[in-house]
Amino acid sequence: MTLIKDFISVFTKTKVAETQKISVPRHTLNYEQAREIGVLFSHSNDDNPKAINYFVKLLQKDNKHVRVLAYFEEKHSNPYDFRFDFFTAKEIDAKGRISSLQVDEFMKKNFDFLYCINTTEFAPFNYIMKHSQAKCRVGKYYPNSENNFELMIDIGDNTNTADLILQMLHFTKTLIAHN
Secondary structure, eight states: OHHHHHHHHHHHHHHHHHHSOOOOOOOOOOGGGOOEEEEEEETTSTTHHHHHHHHHHHHHHTTOEEEEEEEESSOOOOOOSSOOEEEEGGGBOTTSOBOOHHHHHHHHSOOSEEEEEOSSOOHHHHHHHHHOOOSEEEEEOOTTOGGGOSEEEOOTTOOOHHHHHHHHHHHHHHOOOOO
């Protein structure tokens, strides 16, 4: 009987832990004060390499330490001008959880800003944004995704990555935080 009680106790504690909200102190900074920047993107659009290259170079030019995580459907060649970590579809289970050391390390990083550069909603990115330790998470507006971002950019049905990046930069650079 004790064995059954122990199993139920462990099972219940595990389920409660899985459903508990992630408590991360979120707040915004002025862009000039930000040092650690995360960039999350999917290699799916034709304009992605140029737009993403431009974005990362701009952040580096502003003296930001940039760490990038990309999603690829499968192993790939590298069309980018910067170093990045990546994960593939093989690392995503049926429940949408990602089992990847690179993803785990990326989510643990205390970014000042974490930019999610994706013009279509993507469940694995929602998972990463939700579990991220970033202070301020920035991404495209999607209904019912308010808990994944501190700053959401509404560009409507526009699927142009460059437009999303320009809007993200505009709003984060003009944001004045009073913490």
